[in-house]
Amino acid sequence: MQTLKVDENWGNACRQIVQAGQRMDQRGWVPATAGNLSCRLPDGRIAITRSGGHKGFLTDSDVIEITPDGVPVDPASRASAETLLHTQLYAHDPAIGAVLHGHSVAATILSMDEPSDAITLAGYEVLKVFEGQTTHDTSLDLPLFHNDQDIARLATVVAPKLADMRLGYLIRGHGVYVWGRDMFTALARLEGLEFLLACELARLQKKA
Numbered sequence: 001m002q003t004l005k006v007d008e009n010w011g012n013a014c015r016q017i018v019q020a021g022q023r024m025d026q027r028g029w030v031p032a033t034a035g036n037l038s039c040r041l042p043d044g045r046i047a048i049t050r051s052g053g054h055k056g057f058l059t060d061s062d063v064i065e066i067t068p069d070g071v072p073v074d075p076a077s078r079a080s081a082e083t084l085l086h087t088q089l090y091a092h093d094p095a096i097g098a099v100l101h102g103h104s105v106a107a108t109i110l111s112m113d114e115p116s117d118a119i120t121l122a123g124y125e126v127l128k129v130f131e132g133q134t135t136h137d138t139s140l141d142l143p144l145f146h147n148d149q150d151i152a153r154l155a156t157v158v159a160p161k162l163a164d165m166r167l168g169y170l171i172r173g174h175g176v177y178v179w180g181r182d183m184f185t186a187l188a189r190l191e192g193l194e195f196l197l198a199c200e201l202a203r204l205q206k207k208a
């Protein structure tokens with residue numbers, strides 16, 4: 001049994017994760033059991049989705065507590081296979097309060113087709129959804145990393161680039177990671193980024 005402190009903060013964290021999972025599922029960003037979601041509570045606890053659940057049908061029991069090192073507090077529970085990509089963000093920036101990962105069609109296709117190590121997004125009004133952006137007249141890079149089933153190794157490749165990331169990042173043929181100071185902000189950023197990727201994909205298809 002999970003020896004969790006079930007209190008108001010934990011309840012709020014579960015509700016936010018469950019609702020965000022439903023939203024991501026409605027938008028088609030978490031097919032099958034893809035994607036994972038986490039948030040950091042005001043007291044520093046980290047809540048993350050269990051591995052292998054459908055993110056559109058989560059319940060509170062699919063949300064588990066992990067230590068800052070990514071270890072489940074209850075050894076019997078199985079945290080997301082990509083837990084270390086979440087905990088590295090929380091360790092990197094104490095202001096991060098939520099992390100979202102999805103597998104949209106646009107993120108998957110664009111990340112496989114781009115030969116360079118970043119997708120550049122420029123000239124879009126929606127870029128203003130990202131912190132510090134005040135105009136469409138700008139250009140921001142979305143870094144690309146090769147996929148790796150060894151998540152600890154992938155995290156070491158991502159780590160040195162984190163400080164320069166303004167949008168999030170893509171894993172090739174896999175999906176997107178975004179974050180924010182809270183779940184609402186992370187969701188807004190994911191929604192903005194997915195909109196921009198859908199625009200880029202449509203432009204690419206028009207050219208073909």
Ligand SMILES: CSC[C@@H](O)[C@@H](O)C(=O)COP(=O)(O)O
Pocket residue numbers: 031032033034035036049050051052053079080081082101
């Ligand atoms: C449905 S395959 C997707 C998984 O391999 C993985 O990339 C993923 O996003 C979900 O893993 P999970 O362990 O449920 O958090």
Ligand SMILES: [Zn+2]
Pocket residue numbers: 034035036082101103174175
């Ligand atoms: Zn994934």
